[in-house]
């Protein structure tokens with residue numbers, strides 16, 4: 001049979017692919033099935049044909065996966081947030097561990113004996129401390145009825161449909177209080193006739209709401225993104241939100257651009273403080289609106305404890321904490337290190353890191369703001385500080401810029417601990433470290449994000 005878009009075929013799903021789709025084969029061609037689970041036999045329709053692979057959508061489940069369970073979330077079928085809520089957690093872990101093994105073996109040729117068992121999350125629901133929801137006038141109806149209209153909805157996008165928004169009342173992976181805030185914000189916006197931003201016509205006022213919480217003392221920060229600076233218009237919504245005692249900070253970001261991002265240089269503090277405070281282990285961390293913070297606070301402790309173990313400090317080490325955010329990892333290791341030098345691009349994160357060191361009585365840490373690719377070598381300020389014995393590297397999903405990678409190698413540190421939320425860019429970067437004489441000692445996958453396809457992994461290298 002000639003396969004094309006729209007062809008209906010029968011498939012047996014073998015595993016979960018990196019990214020979350022089910023992996024199957026049709027006449028030796030790889031097929032990625034949206035929401036397919038290992039063990040399922042499916043009737044599926046081809047949605048995309050490529051020279052090397054096919055993409056497909058489930059039409060009928062002919063045989064259920066033995067590990068399939070009922071998802072908690074009522075929006076599960078449509079929402080692009082979680083992929084595996086309907087798959088047994090121990091199987092999710094097994095599949096994620098295998099993905100790290102396959103990726104690293106395929107890209108770097110490393111033997112799987114280096115890869116440790118994936119660290120599970122003890123809490124698999126209500127764990128996310130940061131979520132971003134979109135205001136929209138273009139709702140996605142789970143059983144689509146174009147006649148049904150909503151002037152304002154608030155929620156997440158369906159998978160692959162950034163033009164549509166699911167009017168979400170409950171997200172199972174964020175905290176209870178964040179769900180309450182989500183619903184208060186929606187009802188208040190409707191009651192007060194605030195208009196959602198229309199991403200096609202570029203009209204309307206409310207764009208996104210970001211809810212960040214710190215579990216330590218139940219502190220929550222709400223960032224409302226609007227298309228103009230009009231605090232009078234926002235007042236009734238702010239008054240409703242202020243009634244929630246857990247809310248310690250309300251911030252307004254103004255995004256006048258067409259691009260649908262919540263980050264903005266135009267930022268106003270509307271209520272409370274401009275930060276919240278989280279605790280990991282014995283350390284307290286101040287988090288500003290634009291600063292990165294690990295999105296699963298409980299699992300961050302597990303991650304940082306593993307990094308500490310891998311660092312195996314004696315007290316004499318100079319440590320570079322590269323991509324340090326609010327200084328968390330460096331501060332976490334500071335007691336057993338001689339000196340910590342942190343590097344980070346976002347100025348407010350560096351401000352947080354300096355305050356965090358001081359608040360935790362850490363006297364052996366210094367922080368530098370700048371782009372890592374330009375700031376490590378041939379920089380008057382940095383050339384005079386000691387070179388590292390150990391570099392901890394925790395870049396964004398895109399991995400290391402080639403210039404940053406070259407400069408890190410020039411630092412000649414004995415040990416590198418490379419943490420990544422994207423094992424494929426991490427594997428790409430490992431090739432250069434291996435070529436420069438580093439040996440991979442350990443690889444530890446960590447599940448920071450249950451029910452989603454994301455995987456964190458720690459790789460320890462020595463020279």
Ligand SMILES: C[S@@+](CC[C@H](N)C(=O)[O-])C[C@H]1O[C@@H](n2cnc3c(N)ncnc32)[C@H](O)[C@@H]1O
Pocket residue numbers: 291292293294323324325326327328329343344345346349370371372373394395396
């Ligand atoms: C994955 S986060 C890690 C933060 C920190 N290690 C932690 O555990 O909280 C990556 C950090 O890298 C920063 N960053 C991104 N690109 C950068 C660059 N080119 N130079 C320096 N820092 C960068 C981001 O602002 C973010 O704080």
